[in-house]
Amino acid sequence: MSEKPSILIVGAGAIGSFYGAILKKAGCSVSTVLRSEYDVVKEQGIRISSSLGDLSYRPDHVYRDGETPEDYPDYLILCVKVLPGVDRVALVKPWMGPSTRLVLIENGLDIERELADAYPDHPLISCLAFIAASRTEPGVVEHKAYGKLVMGRYPEGIDDHCRELSDLFQAGGIGIDLTEQVVGERWRKCLWNTPFNPLSVIANGADTRTILDAEGGEALIRAMIREVMAVAEAEGYPMDEKLIDLNIEGTRKMPPYKNSMALDYLNGRPIERDAVLGNVVTIAERHGIPVPHLNTVLVTLRMRAKLAGED
């Protein structure tokens, strides 16, 4: 391919801004669609400090959410949080040209389905980001560590679009694991996220060490991981029991930290409850698999949301 494909980032928070910068570095034209940060990015671009060096850039176009596009992008990369109030199908609609490929860099399980159903003729690439990055102020992102993407065609396989995008990300300086089974990779990531993230929220933002060291804490996490595994297996993704030990040991080796959902909660931001937990419980119910520990945490979060007038 002689000319580099054009990229549109929808939802340029920390994640979207960072991966946009990588593709910009790889020589793509990179535009953004913004809501609240439109003015500041339009004026000063996106500033990113990173261990990879200064990744600041000016998007080729800065669109306001709701605007009409000048051109349709080759790849539309969606990086918004998966929340009940966010209609992702509507959000990308104005920007989906006839040959636009849709790329998700988002957390959680079973988050592709509604987009795949809405845009059946567009290739859908699903990605999991392993990255520590945060938006420190409007238009400013701090990339702290990591950055690898696990990527595959949804619901399965690896196609030329995946390969092209993977080459571009790698040219920009980050690692990509292409996978034939991206949904299986989501289950694997949820083995950790689904227990730890929501539990840390109802435990008032507890860090990993507090969760594991409280009396009965490690046993509870193990029981929750086992529940996620049972559901994954029913979905066709059996996993090795040893992953439980590996997840616990890996967590114990790291310094205590608060996961992103705990931080969202502590900072008054909405949490991806259903993407990370609710969808797992729904799938479990479909298979008739009991998940009492996961369900207790989920329903508690729903009570909190109802109390706050959010549900």
Added chain:
Amino acid sequence: MSEKPSILIVGAGAIGSFYGAILKKAGCSVSTVLRSEYDVVKEQGIRISSSLGDLSYRPDHVYRDGETPEDYPDYLILCVKVLPGVDRVALVKPWMGPSTRLVLIENGLDIERELADAYPDHPLISCLAFIAASRTEPGVVEHKAYGKLVMGRYPEGIDDHCRELSDLFQAGGIGIDLTEQVVGERWRKCLWNTPFNPLSVIANGADTRTILDAEGGEALIRAMIREVMAVAEAEGYPMDEKLIDLNIEGTRKMPPYKNSMALDYLNGRPIERDAVLGNVVTIAERHGIPVPHLNTVLVTLRMRAKLAGED
């Protein structure tokens, strides 16, 4: 009996102050042991507004916690919260004369054992209070509704001490249910308290309506009640399944309200986690009965306590 027995209330919060007033009204000498509210009660007595009329009284003696008694009481009524940091055995020790009967008006399950073990030669009377009362300021109590006590000898039976005390309470104007199986009555009360109280705390102080109406909320409460029932049955107190419906229907009929543990939590006061929930889970483990819903809530509360530096 010609002369009325002497009473000492240890822990004269809302509950202790109220039941002291009832016995005072019945003609007993009633003294109190106080800590933080010693000065105000010494000076102005205890003021109680109640639907039964003004129940204000001056205790015959006001002792400071740690003082040496002038006389040993016939009945020592312990009304402190059951908390890990509160050594109830030590608290009553200075006041336990050779013929003092120990009376507990406290919440929770298996809260008698350590006192029965420490004072095996003293009759132990266990009571459950069905009352709405709160301490509005130091030395001032508002009695809002109810007041019935369920009372029995621990671990079982009804003896003359129970009958004497019951007669005095009834003379003072409140209803008493004497029971041969006070532990069974505790299980019956815990059928409601053990699910609702701790769950309301991790749900950020949710009221009964929010708990039942959140998606999956009623089902979760039912599952938790079923777990408590299974443990009660293993302990020798089988209960009718219909009690589940009755508890749910009864709760739905009342206006939405926040239970006392939710209020304690919201007001930054310690909660009776182990008395109401932890002991139930411990007994379940002893019998090998799975209680995944109760355990998830318990461990979450432990994580919160650990995070706050309390555990």
